Amino acid sequence: MTATLVAGDTWLNNPVVENQLPDAILETLYMTAATGFFTALFGLPLGILLHNLGPKGLTPVPALYRALSLVVDFGRAVPFIVLMLWIIPFTRLVVGTAIGWEAAVVPLTVGAIPFFARLVENSLRDVAWGKVEAVRMMGASDLHVTVNVLVREGLPGIVGGFTITLVTLISYTAMAGAVGGGGLGQLAINYGYHRYQGDVMLICVLLLVLIVTVVQYTGNFIARRLDHRESSAAGRRRFIPVPVQQVFPIHLPSRGTPS
Amino acid sequence: MIELTDVSKVYPGGVTALDHVSLRIPAGEIHGIVGRSGAGKSTLIRCLTGLDKATSGTVRIHGTDIGAATGSQLKKARRSIGMVFQHVNLLDSRTAAQNIAHPLEISGVPRQRRRERVAELLQLVGLTDRADNHPAQLSGGQKQRVGIARALAAEPQVLLCDEPTSALDAATTRQILGLIRQLREKLGITVIIITHEMSVVREICDAVSLLEDGRVARSGNLLEVISDSSSSLSRELISLPPTTHLAPGEQLIDVLLTPGGEVTHIGELVNLLQSQGLPAEVAAGSIETIQDHQVGRLHLKPQDPYSAQRTVETLTSAGVQAELLTAEDIAAEEAAQHAEDPAEVTS
Ligand SMILES: Nc1ncnc2c1ncn2[C@@H]1O[C@H](COP(=O)(O)OP(=O)(O)O)[C@@H](O)[C@H]1O
Numbered sequence: 001m002t003a004t005l006v007a008g009d010t011w012l013n014n015p016v017v018e019n020q021l022p023d024a025i026l027e028t029l030y031m032t033a034a035t036g037f038f039t040a041l042f043g044l045p046l047g048i049l050l051h052n053l054g055p056k057g058l059t060p061v062p063a064l065y066r067a068l069s070l071v072v073d074f075g076r077a078v079p080f081i082v083l084m085l086w087i088i089p090f091t092r093l094v095v096g097t098a099i100g101w102e103a104a105v106v107p108l109t110v111g112a113i114p115f116f117a118r119l120v121e122n123s124l125r126d127v128a129w130g131k132v133e134a135v136r137m138m139g140a141s142d143l144h145v146t147v148n149v150l151v152r153e154g155l156p157g158i159v160g161g162f163t164i165t166l167v168t169l170i171s172y173t174a175m176a177g178a179v180g181g182g183g184l185g186q187l188a189i190n191y192g193y194h195r196y197q198g199d200v201m202l203i204c205v206l207l208l209v210l211i212v213t214v215v216q217y218t219g220n221f222i223a224r225r226l227d228h229r230e231s232s233a234a235g236r237r238r239f240i241p242v243p244v245q246q247v248f249p250i251h252l253p254s255r256g257t258p259s
Numbered sequence: 260m261i262e263l264t265d266v267s268k269v270y271p272g273g274v275t276a277l278d279h280v281s282l283r284i285p286a287g288e289i290h291g292i293v294g295r296s297g298a299g300k301s302t303l304i305r306c307l308t309g310l311d312k313a314t315s316g317t318v319r320i321h322g323t324d325i326g327a328a329t330g331s332q333l334k335k336a337r338r339s340i341g342m343v344f345q346h347v348n349l350l351d352s353r354t355a356a357q358n359i360a361h362p363l364e365i366s367g368v369p370r371q372r373r374r375e376r377v378a379e380l381l382q383l384v385g386l387t388d389r390a391d392n393h394p395a396q397l398s399g400g401q402k403q404r405v406g407i408a409r410a411l412a413a414e415p416q417v418l419l420c421d422e423p424t425s426a427l428d429a430a431t432t433r434q435i436l437g438l439i440r441q442l443r444e445k446l447g448i449t450v451i452i453i454t455h456e457m458s459v460v461r462e463i464c465d466a467v468s469l470l471e472d473g474r475v476a477r478s479g480n481l482l483e484v485i486s487d488s489s490s491s492l493s494r495e496l497i498s499l500p501p502t503t504h505l506a507p508g509e510q511l512i513d514v515l516l517t518p519g520g521e522v523t524h525i526g527e528l529v530n531l532l533q534s535q536g537l538p539a540e541v542a543a544g545s546i547e548t549i550q551d552h553q554v555g556r557l558h559l560k561p562q563d564p565y566s567a568q569r570t571v572e573t574l575t576s577a578g579v580q581a582e583l584l585t586a587e588d589i590a591a592e593e594a595a596q597h598a599e600d601p602a603e604v605t606s
Contacts, residue, residue, distance in 0.1 A: 128346075128348065130344060130348040131348050131349075131350060133310065133344075133348070134344060134348035135361065135365075137337055138337065138338065138361060138362040138365045138366075139333075139334035139335065139365055139366065140334075140365045148350075149350065152350070152352050153350055153351060153352055155352065226352070228395055229395060230394075
């Protein structure tokens with residue numbers, strides 16, 4: 001164990017670092033970007049729908065809201081790793097394979113949509129009802145009010161929610177790596193964990209923390225720029241460091257044999 | 260002209276918020292609607308804007324039946340009403356100019372015309388140099404000016420103001436009310452102001468309606484309403500500070516000075532009493548200028564029951580409303596007003 005963990009002359013001279021790390025980084029970034037894109041694409045409308053059908057929405061339909069809520073909460077309750085395995089047939093149907101980062105995007109997106117949708121719903125709920133009434137009084141349609149009042153005024157909150165979603169997603173891409181999803185997570189597990197290459201593990205951890213930090217900073221920055229409210233939480237919020245456990249949320253029961 | 264005919268509103272659950280309300284507000288009038296919290300003021304505004312439907316009766320604004328309008332008809336009717344809110348309700352993400360342009364965007368006014376109109380409106384409310392500021396960078400009074408400019412953008416015939424100055428300090432309130440009066444003069448719009456501040460009514464309204472438990476308890480020209488000393492609304496509009504230390508059995512003379520009578524000024528009143536050899540010791544007094552007329556309410560302290568009687572007779576024959584009050588009457592009146600106070604503050 002000690003031999004490779006502090007592999008003296010090979011520490012950081014590891015060929016894995018040179019040969020596989022660049023691809024792993026790209027895979028993690030692609031996975032995050034693609035999932036982020038599809039999550040926004042489906043999650044934003046779902047969040048808007050949830051809000052507008054809900055009790056404080058523009059067109060409340062209690063029965064439909066409850067049904068939709070149930071589905072969303074169900075999606076949020078299923079542990080990601082279980083979801084990933086469970087929907088493999090669906091993943092195959094969409095991307096033709098269940099292995100690789102492209103395949104990981106499907107369960108990641110499915111898991112992130114309900115999460116993001118709830119955050120969107122909360123941001124819209126925080127928009128003062130008086131603004132909605134004021135613009136309705138101008139003779140605006142519900143669509144106009146949704147886009148120009150709810151979404152536009154709730155945008156700092158939505159961007160904040162999207163940042164949280166992305167940060168969570170990055171940690172999940174690592175988890176997806178554990179079951180063949182590629183990326184830094186897979187590298188960490190295959191080499192850092194199974195082959196005791198401490199340098200690979202360390203690099204993967206640092207890179208993931210770096211990516212999370214950059215995403216968090218960028219998200220906060222954009223949210224602040226969009227925010228013109230007088231004394232808003234988003235304006236004052238400082239960067240909160242993300243704990244390593246959030247980047248690596250998996251706790252494997254026991255160490256497997258090196259392959 | 261705004262016309263409410265027999266309007267009732269019963270909320271699901273059985274609360275009667277409006278009870279056979281009929282009101283006629285002629286074009287160009289500034290009409291105050293006052294009443295305690297829960298009297299139905301907000302409900303009345305919601306029925307006027309079509310945000311809520313009256314259970315029965317009709318609401319007409321310049322001929323359009325608001326209650327019967329639906330869809331695009333209602334949207335069009337709403338564009339003829341400008342609304343000013345207590346909490347202004349500007350969009351934080353838009354600048355002052357963009358907020359003012361918003362109703363014009365909705366009615367599909369072309370960009371160039373929109374820009375001209377916004378410049379006009381900014382000038383009208385005196386905020387030309389603040390065009391590119393966001394609401395967070397404006398003071399409360401400036402925000403309300405933007406709110407008023409926005410309400411006027413689509414050239415409405417009616418301006419509905421829901422507690423427009425309740426969140427503002429006294430000096431800013433005067434400015435905003437001055438602006439509203441000036442707008443009425445320039446544009447000839449009809450203005451309805453919902454308020455719980457009697458000072459707002461005194462300062463700006465031509466006419467006033469008092470809502471009580473969903474009914475119009477009193478309605479009319481401001482001077483007329485004030486001149487009716489028997490109405491509680493008159494007492495609230497021209498209110499006196501509480502009279503202290505009146506021994507049991509002691510008396511006060513409550514005098515209401517209104518234009519129209521022979522005696523319209525305090526000086527004349529004092530002269531009149533002195534010419535009759537009567538003392539005129541003023542225990543409390545309040546004088547307001549309403550629609551350029553002096554209106555005052557006085558409590559005179561007579562020396563003895565005989566001179567009290569003579570004072571009342573002298574004043575009454577000169578066309579001044581005067582009434583003898585005992586300590587008990589005053590205590591009862593003050594108790595009634597105090598009972599109303601907490602509710603007034605929260606409305
Ligand atoms: N949406 C509603 N549902 C049921 N009752 C209501 C509703 N809105 C107002 N009310 C009731 O109607 C009455 C009048 O209220 P409101 O118009 O808000 O009075 P004001 O604006 O003068 O304070 C009150 O008794 C209030 O409780």
